[in-house]
Amino acid sequence: MSVSAYFASLSLLKLAKAVPGGIAQGLIWGLMALGVFITFRLLDAADLTVDGSFTLGGAVTVMLIIGGCPAWLAVLCAVGAGILAGLVTGLLHVKLGIPVILAGILTQFSLYSINLHVMGMAANKALSVDKYNLLLSSRAIPSAIVTSLIIAVALVSIFYWYFGTEQGSAIRCTGANPAMASALGINIGVMKIIALSLSNGIVALSGALMSQYQGFADINMGRGAIVIGLAAVIIGEALGHALLGKRLNFWGTMAFTVIGGVVYYLVVVIVLWLRLNSNDLKLITAIIVALFLALPYLREQKRSSFQKLRAKEGQPHA
Amino acid sequence: MLKLENISKTFNQGTVNEKKALRGVSLHLAPGDYVTVIGSNGAGKSTMLNAVAGVWPVDEGRIILDGEDVTAKPEHKRATNIGRVFQDPMMGTAANMWVEENLDLAMLRGERRGLRWAVTKQDREFFREQLKTLGLGLEDRMTTKVGMLSGGQRQALTLLMASMKKPKLLLLDEHTAALDPATAAKVLEITDRIVDEHKLTTLMITHNMKDAIRHGNRLIMMNQGQIILDISGEEKKSLTKQDLMDMFAKTAGTTLDSDEALLTK
Numbered sequence: 151m152s153v154s155a156y157f158a159s160l161s162l163l164k165l166a167k168a169v170p171g172g173i174a175q176g177l178i179w180g181l182m183a184l185g186v187f188i189t190f191r192l193l194d195a196a197d198l199t200v201d202g203s204f205t206l207g208g209a210v211t212v213m214l215i216i217g218g219c220p221a222w223l224a225v226l227c228a229v230g231a232g233i234l235a236g237l238v239t240g241l242l243h244v245k246l247g248i249p250v251i252l253a254g255i256l257t258q259f260s261l262y263s264i265n266l267h268v269m270g271m272a273a274n275k276a277l278s279v280d281k282y283n284l285l286l287s288s289r290a291i292p293s294a295i296v297t298s299l300i301i302a303v304a305l306v307s308i309f310y311w312y313f314g315t316e317q318g319s320a321i322r323c324t325g326a327n328p329a330m331a332s333a334l335g336i337n338i339g340v341m342k343i344i345a346l347s348l349s350n351g352i353v354a355l356s357g358a359l360m361s362q363y364q365g366f367a368d369i370n371m372g373r374g375a376i377v378i379g380l381a382a383v384i385i386g387e388a389l390g391h392a393l394l395g396k397r398l399n400f401w402g403t404m405a406f407t408v409i410g411g412v413v414y415y416l417v418v419v420i421v422l423w424l425r426l427n428s429n430d431l432k433l434i435t436a437i438i439v440a441l442f443l444a445l446p447y448l449r450e451q452k453r454s455s456f457q458k459l460r461a462k463e464g465q466p467h468a
Numbered sequence: 469m470l471k472l473e474n475i476s477k478t479f480n481q482g483t484v485n486e487k488k489a490l491r492g493v494s495l496h497l498a499p500g501d502y503v504t505v506i507g508s509n510g511a512g513k514s515t516m517l518n519a520v521a522g523v524w525p526v527d528e529g530r531i532i533l534d535g536e537d538v539t540a541k542p543e544h545k546r547a548t549n550i551g552r553v554f555q556d557p558m559m560g561t562a563a564n565m566w567v568e569e570n571l572d573l574a575m576l577r578g579e580r581r582g583l584r585w586a587v588t589k590q591d592r593e594f595f596r597e598q599l600k601t602l603g604l605g606l607e608d609r610m611t612t613k614v615g616m617l618s619g620g621q622r623q624a625l626t627l628l629m630a631s632m633k634k635p636k637l638l639l640l641d642e643h644t645a646a647l648d649p650a651t652a653a654k655v656l657e658i659t660d661r662i663v664d665e666h667k668l669t670t671l672m673i674t675h676n677m678k679d680a681i682r683h684g685n686r687l688i689m690m691n692q693g694q695i696i697l698d699i700s701g702e703e704k705k706s707l708t709k710q711d712l713m714d715m716f717a718k719t720a721g722t723t724l725d726s727d728e729a730l731l732t733k
Contacts, residue, residue: 316572316581319565323573326562333521333560334629335547335578 165423170291172419173412177298178359179378180411183386184305185352186379187407192313193325193345198254200379202261203235203350204372207357209268212277212367221285225358232354233347235261240343250342265369273369277361284362294363301359305352306404313400321345353379374432377439378414384442386410469669470497470637475519475529476693489515491693492529497637497671502663504680505673506712507690513673516690517639520671522546534636548578551630551668553623553643560626563615567606567625570614571595574629598628602658620651624658631662638663640672644679656683677709689716 182204189197207228214224235257242253269275279287286294312318323331324341331338353375361367390398390406398406414435422428451457477490490512497503505513519526520533522543531539538546554560561570572587572595592610599607602624606617614622623643630638640659644652660683663670674680680687687704689697689712696719699707 311585312583314585314587315583316576316586317583319569319573319586320576320581322565322569323562326564327559329554329559330562331573332523332543333547333550333552333554334573334576335544336573336581337544 160423160425165420168419168423169416170295171288172415174286174288174291174294174298174363175360176412176415177295177302177408178356178363178411179415180382180408181298181302181305181359182353182356182375183379183382183407183411184302184309184404185349185356186376187383187404188309188345188349188352190380190383191325192322193342193349195250195325195342195346196254196376197236197239197346197349198251198376199235199239199257199261199346199350200254200353201372201375202258202265203232203353204357204360204375205265205367205369206231206235206261206268206372207354208361208367208371209265209275209357209369210354211358212275212361213268213270215277215282215284215362216275221283221362225285225355228354228358229351232357233351235354236347236350237343239350240346243346244339244342250346262369269367269369274366276366279362279365286359286363287365288363298359301355302405302408306401306408309404310401317344374435377432377435378411380443381414381435381439382410383407384410384439385413388442389413469499469501469534470495470520470671471530471532472496472516472520473530473532475516475526475531477515477519477524477526489693490519490526493690493693493695494529495688495695495698497669499669500667501686502668502670502684503672503686503688504684505671505688505690506675506677506680510692511690512693513690514641515693517552517641517671517673520637521550521552521639549636550639551577551633551635551637552639553626553630553641555642555645557619557622557626557646560629561614561622564613566611567599567614567617568592568595568610570625571598571629571632575633577633577635598632602628618651620647620655623647623655627655627658627662631666631668634666634668636669638668638670640670642673642675645675659683677712681707681709681712691716691719 182200186197186200189195210228210231211221211224214227215221219227239250239253239257242248242256243250248256266273277284279289286297288294313322320331320336321341321344323334323336324338325345328338331341357372360371386406386409387403389409390402394402418431421431421434472493472495474492474494475490476488476492479485479487479489493512493516505516507513518524520531522538522541522545526539529539530537533546533549552560562573565573568587568591572591575591595610596607599610604621604624606621606625609617614625617625627643643659644655647655656679659672662668670684672684674683681704685704686698686700687707688695688699697715
């Protein structure tokens with residue numbers, strides 16, 4: 151196929167049709183990113199539990215709804231399951247001294263088996279919107295967008311309040327300066343456990359919504375969630391700083407994290423629309439995230455580095 | 469106020485790096501004692517302060533704070549009664565949080581941290597008054613991130629944070645060592661004022677013999693994990709640098725050439 155034929159085959163109408171769905175899924179991933187934001191930015195810890203707790207949220211929701219439980223209650227139970235997953239990571243880290251990254255990997259790894267058990271040893275469980283009353287579905291995209299938007303605004307507002315309270319401040323202090331936190335009488339172990347639990351509860355909530363939206367839970371639905379979450383966090387930060395600069399407050403930072411999820415997913419929509427191989431998506435995402443994560447370091451290197459000095463030495467002295 | 473009974477601490481026990489950091493240190497501080505601590509590198513000054521603060525458990529001995537045996541209490545529990553300022557200005561404050569948020573975290577030292585909104589209007593008024601006493605203009609920068617402040621400003625802020633909620637004991641671990649001489653003098657001046665105002669029982673490590681002589685009502689010198697000198701009252705007031713070096717030579721058995729040996733670090 152020639153280049154012109156390729157471009158001619160791309161239909162803008164098709165793209166326009168795909169955008170609303172992209173926004174809905176982006177909002178759901180954005181909620182997940184909010185959970186990642188808590189650990190990655192506030193606690194200053196990379197928690198890899200999320201890949202497992204996202205799936206856990208989906209699995210618990212689907213099984214409970216199939217079992218006759220109302221959707222809202224199933225979602226609450228999913229959040230509870232996510233909190234438990236975070237608790238396990240927290241205990242592994244704080245009480246058994248396992249580095250937080252490894253603790254997260256261990257929990258995530260074990261969740262693969264647990265999620266299979268939850269789903270009755272099936273790798274995939276369908277949840278038909280025709281049979282059950284769901285909170286949202288890809289069949290009704292506008293209402294799915296509204297529902298996830300309401301949840302996002304509510305969560306951002308709740309977190310804005312919570313991290314402004316005495317306990318929330320103590321969590322932020324633990325992330326910012328653990329030595330100081332201890333010296334001020336903060337039990338940093340407990341704070342880490344609370345933050346990890348909270349974060350994974352939100353991630354499971356996101357998984358719970360996603361499973362209803364897509365109409366199934368899959369054992370692999372959370373694979374790479376941490377990377378998508380990180381992508382949303384850093385895209386959101388970059389956007390927020392570009393648009394609001396110094397006026398970006400804490401509420402805005404979190405709101406932009408959710409928006410980061412939407413932007414990420416719209417990029418996915420475009421990639422699919424361009425008929426690039428969707429199997430390459432994870433590679434592309436990883437490259438983008440790596441670039442953004444490297445940016446602060448590269449900027450510093452540009453300012454002052456040994457390499458720069460070497461380059462200078464090579465030049466003839468004036 | 470503080471009683472150390474024969475405390476010992478060995479790091480890396482049983483390895484080639486074994487270090488007997490404290491060898492049976494006993495010390496008794498009366499309420500309101502303002503003690504300066506000097507000693508060369510590795511003498512055990514910081515180790516003693518960390519033992520009191522509960523950064524790790526001691527191997528032997530007892531630590532009694534205001535009549536309560538705190539030996540088995542972890543750091544965050546002891547913090548209720550202990551205010552601390554560290555050598556590194558970065559260590560005592562949270563750089564990416566506001567000045568008022570830092571102050572609020574310190575206000576709640578030793579209290580339950582619940583779900584009340586952290587910084588209220590009354591808090592803000594109170595913080596403003598407190599910051600004014602530092603005379604650094606920080607009262608107009610309460611929503612500045614602490615990371616934007618200079619080292620001296622951060623140390624002054626940390627001092628305020630350590631003393632605002634009156635502690636039973638104030639631990640200053642070379643808190644002026646990372647500052648330039650003029651700033652260090654200013655921070656020491658603030659220190660004297662705060663200690664005097666609240667009548668705080670204080671342990672202050674310094675690397676500067678002159679400061680050690682000039683400040684406080686009592687001076688102790690440490691060497692190889694032990695307290696080798698303890699001078700107070702009139703004797704301390706008339707003390708000179710030369711006296712200190714002579715006394716060090718006599719007790720430690722080695723000569724101390726000058727300030728330099730104590731200055732290093």
